[in-house]
Structures are given as structure tokens and as C-alpha cells.
Amino acid sequence: MFQGFYNLASGMLYQNRNLNTISNNMVNVSTPGFKSDRMTSTTFKEEMLYRSGNVDKSSYTPIGTASMLKTVAGVKTSFDQGNVEETGGNLDFALTKSGFFTIEGADGTRLYTRNGSFDVDKDGYLCLSNLGRVLGEDGNPIEMTSNHITVDKSGNIYEEPLTGLKTDEDGGDTEAKEPTLIGKLGVVNFDDTAQLVKGDNGTFTTQAEGKAVDGGVMWKSVERSNIDPIEQMTSMMTSQRATQSAAQVLKMYDQLMGKIVSDIGRV
Numbered sequence: 001m002f003q004g005f006y007n008l009a010s011g012m013l014y015q016n017r018n019l020n021t022i023s024n025n026m027v028n029v030s031t032p033g034f035k036s037d038r039m040t041s042t043t044f045k046e047e048m049l050y051r052s053g054n055v056d057k058s059s060y061t062p063i064g065t066a067s068m069l070k071t072v073a074g075v076k077t078s079f080d081q082g083n084v085e086e087t088g089g090n091l092d093f094a095l096t097k098s099g100f101f102t103i104e105g106a107d108g109t110r111l112y113t114r115n116g117s118f119d120v121d122k123d124g125y126l127c128l129s130n131l132g133r134v135l136g137e138d139g140n141p142i143e144m145t146s147n148h149i150t151v152d153k154s155g156n157i158y159e160e161p162l163t164g165l166k167t168d169e170d171g172g173d174t175e176a177k178e179p180t181l182i183g184k185l186g187v188v189n190f191d192d193t194a195q196l197v198k199g200d201n202g203t204f205t206t207q208a209e210g211k212a213v214d215g216g217v218m219w220k221s222v223e224r225s226n227i228d229p230i231e232q233m234t235s236m237m238t239s240q241r242a243t244q245s246a247a248q249v250l251k252m253y254d255q256l257m258g259k260i261v262s263d264i265g266r267v
Helices: 002-027 229-266
Strands: 037-052 060-077 084-086 093-095 100-105 110-113 126-128 132-134 149-151 156-159 180-184 187-189 217-219 221-223
Touching: 002 037, 002 060, 002 229, 093 100, 100 126, 149 217
Parallel strands: 093 221
Antiparallel strands: 037 060, 084 221, 093 217, 100 110, 100 132, 100 187, 126 132, 149 156, 156 180
16 A cells, blocks of 8 residues: 555656656757757666465465656756758857867856857857857867858868958059968867766766867858757656646545544544
């Protein structure tokens, strides 16, 4: 009887945490580069059940195991590629291969993200709004010396060259300006993504050292989240129904236990 209380209560706690995970996915469905989470479950305190004979009770036959509790095994992050959407934004970048942009937080902490919807801060450095400055391949923040840029697939950012000839102050023609390298986006990857700890706004932190990789940078585009809203809604409704069902059965258990106690008291 009491095992039912354990099973139902632990199931409700698990579903509550699962709903929190799903809700966080739904909130970030529009966050560029966000990676969805999925909660996994496990059992706790398993017990072996045996069967004995009605007359001869000297031998026992194992018939299976039973668990008292259902609990959370962990939260797994899916690093599947999200859809790449062209935005036309001059400071929008998407990664089409495995890897992460490197961001330096205000406290010096390095953050890793697939969100390439960048901006320029008040000091002229490429940044991810409210999080920190974007680091280049050399580990230093990228200073945007010009608004007229062009970017190649390797993540090299160039000051856009002038085309044709221009006239100088004396009326003569001068040659077109050659492209100037402003910086190269730092894209790194990790041998074991399970070591990444998820933070706010789709960022990750880790003590491991990332290795520079070719992330397949696509300019004027962003990678959308890999969340399937329909799948998340279905999971949310399933979890809610499971919680409601467990609550109703718990109420029945409580009424039954109350009746047992009152009846025993009258004996």
C-alpha cells in the first residue's frame, strides 16, 4: 500500500521537473542557436521479489524486481543542427558545422554559444548583447573599425574594399583600396560535449579547452533553435496528464488509508 504512495509522489515530482525543462525549451524556441533539453528518468531503491510454495517454504523463486521511486537521471542537451535562416543583417553569423562562438563575459568567464546574432558595443567591439564581447581566433576581442564589411566562410572579417577609381582632392584618380583584415571569428569545439554546462540564453561553460575548428561560417544568417514546438507541446500535455492522474490516484489512496485506520479503530 505504502509503495503506491512512493511511486505516485515520486512520479509527480519527476513530471514537475520535466514540465520545467519543457517550459524552458518553449521559452527559447526563438532564441538563435538554442539547443533543446530532454530529461531522462531512472529508478531508485530496486527490490527483488521472490515466490515461495504454499506448503514447502524452504526454497524461493525470484520473479522480478520492483522499484519504490522514479527519479531524474539527468538532463541531456541535443546538439543537432538547427535551421539556418538568412536575415540580411550585417552582423549576423551562422555556423553550419560543429563548433561554438567564444564570448568573453564581463567577469572574464568564457562562454560558448551557437547564437551568432551579434552587435557592436559602445567601445566598438563585436559583442553578443548583454553577455560579452566576441573573441577572435587569437583570443582577443574583435574591434570593428568599419561598418562596411565582408566575411568569408572561414570567419575572416574584412573591411569592404572600394570598387573602381575615386577622385582625390586635386582632381586626380587614385587606386581602389585593398581589403583590410579586421579579425577572424574564434570557433572552437570540444571532444566531449557532455562536459558543457548550460547557462542562460543558450550559452555553455566548461573547464575543458576548446580546439579551433572550421565552423562553416555563413554571413548574414543565423541558426535557429533546434526545438520542435509541436513535439514540445505534445510532451507538455502528456506530462500534465500524468501529473493529474497521479494526483487523483493519490487522493484515492488517502481516502482508502483513512477508511482502513478508522475501521481498525472500531475493532
